Amino acid sequence: MIDTTTKIASLKLRNPTILASGIMDEDAGSMKRIFDCGASAVVTKSIGLESRAGYPNPTFAELEHGILNAMGLPNPGINEFEGEIRKLKDSNVPMIGSIFGSNSHEFVELSKKMQNYGVDALELNMSCPHAKGYGLETGSDPKLVREITSKVKESTNIPVFVKLSSNLTDIVEIAKAAEDGNADGIVAINSVKAMKIDLELKMPVLANKTGGYSGMAIKPIGIRCVYEIAKNVDIPVIGVGGVTTGEDALEYIMAGASAVQIGSGVYYRGVDIFKKICREMECWMENHNYTRLSELIGVAHK
């Protein structure tokens, strides 16, 4: 019997595949469907204090080796989102509440509300590459990352994960700042800042001009980041970026991740990608005589 259960802080998961933020997570029904398709937990869409419409379309374009998007953090605001979380809570789906703010006060207020609504853990979005005043703009300052993380930790009692960007000179410095702020885990990476220009129209395709690149193309960047982070911090790491197959997931696990998140993979392989990836991981493990996934976490560091 192959054991692929995993644990991140106090969060026990039936397998290492988690739905990444921003994909199929605007409403309880979508997240329930993804859980039923095999994900062990779901991360909500990133939620802020007030409602945001995000950017006009085009917000999405498929490129040669990945997906470019600039949604612009659309969300109905934390108060409106309560209903979705409570509804999902009734279905017993492990939920990680993703939030974004521009300072520690906002993050704390959002965290408390998320916790009250019933999420099992928090993910602090400090890495969205295309929203002015939020995301990467908060997540590139180690002092701010540490302050936000510690303030959120002081005011909540559920695991707190910090999601980082690869668009940093030194991702380890920021990961350490989150660890110093008592984060329970690091999530890496968010989509990579990118652009697509249409030759016929001679203009960027996305309405916001720049966006975040995700999918297969960014996997090597994610692997490198997870490897460096895992080597330098003592808290668990969740790997994200281009996970499309069981072997991709295992690569992140070997780099030091305790679990992976899947987003663009839903586009490439359908909503049941979670089950597919789990089956592929089990198959690989069986062929290589491993019975517990935990044996493989970080083996590439030896």
Add this chain to the structure above:
Amino acid sequence: MNSPQIAKITEAKTENKDVKTFMFEYPKKMIPGQFFMIWIPGVDEIPMSVSYIDKDVKGITFRKVGEATNALFDLGKGDKIGIRGPYGNGFKINGKQILFVGGGTGIAMLAPAVEEAGINNISLTIIIGVKNSSELFFEDRFKKCGAEIHISTDDGSKGYKGFATDLADELLSKEKFTSVLTCGPEIMMKSLLDLCKNIPFQASLERYMKCGVGICSQCCIGEGLRVCVEGPVFDGKTLRNIEDFGVYKRDATGRKIRF
């Protein structure tokens, strides 16, 4: 690849004061009920159902109702738009006698389905429901398919005075239809579903969309059903189990907006 392909509008036709048809070269295979994401450069990108299907040439027919469609309405022959798709499932066209019910601009996307049913020698009855007769279009196109056409107008300016659903109620009690296909205001389609107790039913839904390919969940209804992938056409059995149907949609922020 799901990136916009730039196409020139090869033909522009004004259907009535607020409705236009654009034709463009787009040689991908598609079926009635499927849709495109249409990029109006510098303005927006919006989902739009196909209204003309030929091997190499496709068409869209739309009413100006907002910023994006107003900007699109101002374009004409030779102007460039971005197109991706086709997306979605489309209609299943079968049976012996189909009742089509189109409300407002919904009639535009039913047209290719009517034509295909006509080619397959299915008996065709169409109800076109509009507020007043100035909003009508595609009547001649349906006549060419050999369809029996019924018109309802809210103000009685042409045909039956009242709602398309009242007219449908009358026809459904008189004739034995093997299926009902509809597109129009969701409240109308919900009333129609209530009338079609044992008759196979298909309705095309409209939702605000972003990705169009099933990942952003902007257009999801019920338990994660993606209007852009599992829809936009849903059958009666599915719709009866979706609490959103005819009740609310979501705006760009994800907030529920009641119809």
